[in-house]
Amino acid sequence: MDTLHALEVRPPEVREAALLAALPEQIAHAQRHAAGYAQLLAGIDARAVTSRAALARLPVTRKSDLHRLQQAIPPFGGLNATATGELARVYMSPGPIFDPEGRASDWWRMARPLYAAGFRPGDLLQNCFSYHFTPAASMIEGGAQALGCAVIPAGTGQTEMQVQAMALLRPRGYVGTPSFLKIILEKAAEMQADVSGTRIALVAAEALPPSLRQWLLAHGMERVLQTYASADLGNIAYESEAMEGLIVDEDLLVEIVQPGSGDPVAEGEVGEVLVTKFDRHYPLIRFATGDLSAVLPGISPCGRTNMRIRGWMGRADQTIKVKGMFVHPHQLAEVQRRHPEIARARLVVDNPGNVDRMTLNCEVRAPQAEGLAARIADSLRDVTKLRGEVRLCEPGTLPADGKVIEDAKKYD
Numbered sequence: 110m111d112t113l114h115a116l117e118v119r120p121p122e123v124r125e126a127a128l129l130a131a132l133p134e135q136i137a138h139a140q141r142h143a144a145g146y147a148q149l150l151a152g153i154d155a156r157a158v159t160s161r162a163a164l165a166r167l168p169v170t171r172k173s174d175l176h177r178l179q180q181a182i183p184p185f186g187g188l189n190a191t192a193t194g195e196l197a198r199v200y201m202s203p204g205p206i207f208d209p210e211g212r213a214s215d216w217w218r219m220a221r222p223l224y225a226a227g228f229r230p231g232d233l234l235q236n237c238f239s240y241h242f243t244p245a246a247s248m249i250e251g252g253a254q255a256l257g258c259a260v261i262p263a264g265t266g267q268t269e270m271q272v273q274a275m276a277l278l279r280p281r282g283y284v285g286t287p288s289f290l291k292i293i294l295e296k297a298a299e300m301q302a303d304v305s306g307t308r309i310a311l312v313a314a315e316a317l318p319p320s321l322r323q324w325l326l327a328h329g330m331e332r333v334l335q336t337y338a339s340a341d342l343g344n345i346a347y348e349s350e351a352m353e354g355l356i357v358d359e360d361l362l363v364e365i366v367q368p369g370s371g372d373p374v375a376e377g378e379v380g381e382v383l384v385t386k387f388d389r390h391y392p393l394i395r396f397a398t399g400d401l402s403a404v405l406p407g408i409s410p411c412g413r414t415n416m417r418i419r420g421w422m423g424r425a426d427q428t429i430k431v432k433g434m435f436v437h438p439h440q441l442a443e444v445q446r447r448h449p450e451i452a453r454a455r456l457v458v459d460n461p462g463n464v465d466r467m468t469l470n471c472e473v474r475a476p477q478a479e480g481l482a483a484r485i486a487d488s489l490r491d492v493t494k495l496r497g498e499v500r501l502c503e504p505g506t507l508p509a510d511g512k513v514i515e516d517a518k519k520y521d
Contacts (some may be wrong), residue, residue, distance in 0.1 A: 116359045117221070117413045124415060128362050131387055132158055138190060139392040145178065145187025146394065161373070164395065165364065169371040171397040172333030172341065173426050176204050176439060185209060191390040195400075200244045200340060203269045203494045208244055211390030217244070217343030219252025222336035225349045225356075226311035228282055230257030235307065237273060237285030237293075238314070238433075242391065244308060244340050245433070249284050252344075265289065272297045272304065278305030286433050287312040287321050287333070288464050294328045305329055313338055316421060318520040320396045321463045336423065339398060341391070342384050342435075346418055354417035355407035360387050362429045363416060364395070365404055368425035370393065381425040382418070388431055399426045427514040429458050431465045436493050437514045441469070444488045450475050451485070455507045456497070459517040467497030471506045476506055 137155035139146035149168055154282045158164055170188065178186030182191060184207040191211060193199060198210040210216055215420065228234060232240065234253060238245035240262060253260045261274055265285075271293045273512075274280075283290050290310055297304045308331040317335045336347040337355050345363070346355035357363050365380040366373050374380040382400045386393045404416040428437050445451045453472040458465060469489055473481070482499040489497045 116484040117356075117415065117451075119414060120407075121414050121416075124359070128387075129159055129161070132164065132362070132385070135385070135387050135392055136245070136394060138389060142190035143392060145185075146392070147181060148160065148187070150394070151255065152316060161219055161364070164362070164385065165366075165371070165373050166476065167395050167398050169366075169395045170393060172399050173397075173428060173437070174439065175206050175341070176500050183207075185391070188391065188393065190392050196390065197500065197519055198244070200247075201242045201303065202340055202414070203492070204437060206340075208262070209391050210244060210247060211388065212389075215251045215255035216388075216390075217248035217251050218360055219248050219253075220255040221335075221358065222254055222334075222338075222344055222347030223249075223252050223258070223284075223311060225307040225347055226334045226336075227332050227350075228253070228256060228258055228280070228311070231280040233259045233278060234277075234284055235261045235263050235271070235280040236281045236353070237263050237265060237271065237283060239288055240343070243275060243434075245338075248338060248343060251288060256483055268292055268296045269300070272300055272302050275304040275307050276302040277499055282309040284311045284312065284313075286314050287317045287325065287335075288315060289328075290325060290333075291321065291328075291463070294325070298328075308332070310334070315430060315465065316460075316518070316520055318463060335420075337400075337418075341393065342386055342396065342398070345382070345384060345398075346420075348420075349409055349413060351409050351411040353409055355420050356409055356411075356413050357416045357418065361385065362387075365402060366397075368401070371397070376404045376406060379422055397425075399424055399428050401425055427512060429456075429514050429516055431458055431467055431493075431495055434493070434495055436467070436495065436514065440492045441513050443492050444469070444485065447488045448481070448485050450478065450481060452504050453507055455513060455515060457515045457517050465518070467495060468494075469497055469499045470507055471499060471501055472502050472507055474504065 133155045197212045200208040240246040310333045313336045314416040334348040338344045346357045362385040368381040382398045401422040451471045452474045457468045486499045503508040
């Protein structure tokens with residue numbers, strides 16, 4: 110990690126110059142080898158894109174458009190510069206949306222946030238991200254191997270086995286969602302199991318409100334830090350021991366822009382997170398995450414000198430994350446298509462007790478048929494891969510505000 114640490118403490122102007130110097134070749138590479146970018150960036154002189162201002166004139170690629178793009182040019186919308194069979198893995202998230210993994214050590218760049226969280230070579234960690242179809246667990250595996258850590262491939266669910274593994278193998282730390290760590294610690298107390306060997310946690314995929322962090326610290330954790338990552342970009346930014354914002358990854362160029370326009374906002378102003386990734390396999394250029402954040406001025410007290418962002422501050426579109434999984438408006442349209450009785454639907458997501466909950470409110474045209482709510486719930490689970498409640502209501506009772514997804518989560 111010494112080399113990585115040297116990158117992290119570079120003068121900001123040295124880092125900026127290095128990123129901008131690499132930008133023209135990365136854009137040219139995408140134009141030459143990714144069919145989608147050959148179309149999107151047609152007529153653009155890559156050699157001239159040597160500043161943030163020039164970059165800001167390029168078109169935006171939106172995460173919310175991936176489903177449509179991938180249907181048009183399967184499987185990756187023409188955004189991949191490496192043939193499918195030459196990749197290491199291909200993932201399928203609900204939607205479906207397909208994500209590639211290239212053949213490279215720590216391709217997702219997760220060693221750095223693991224190190225910042227306190228993991229060191231020779232440590233054992235319990236990886237409680239899903240190993241099923243989605244890349245979160247593989248992201249951690251790659252980072253742990255690069256760092257020299259061993260991994261318990263625990264995955265999600267099976268809470269009693271999670272407690273047993275934590276008690277018997279005594280991993281130094283946990284990686285997964287913060288809500289699942291709370292569930293494990295509660296089960297350990299119920300089982301009177303000693304899990305005191307697990308002292309640190311790196312959490313992601315859902316919000317970490319201060320009350321939940323404090324609960325975890327009060328129940329045995331010495332450090333709970335978070336990272337901001339996605340299935341398309343890998344690690345984007347991560348928290349250090351200073352806990353003052355999230356530090357942007359060294360291999361990314363991040364912009365904060367006006368949602369919907371792609372125009373950069375003033376430093377400190379809230380906007381959408383756009384990322385340009387310097388990767389040869391999946392060279393995403395000005396990729397709009399749909400997440401809102403803002404630049405935090407200055408340098409972190411931990412000594413790392415890269416740009417800091419304030420963390421997740423909401424969604425720029427109606428896509429929402431539930432228990433670490435994205436739920437998209439088009440998925441709700443598919444549920445409605447399967448049930449003609451639904452005149453209008455609105456998904457409300459809240460988080461009682463810091464646990465995400467979905468409720469699909471459905472205006473129904475016909476008298477409520479027996480078992481309709483249960484059948485709709487089955488479709489909701491089939492399409493989103495998440496459980497949700499269904500509430501049937503009379504036509505005209507849902508707000509006519511254009512929303513199909515309402516974020517009703519509350520944070521401290």
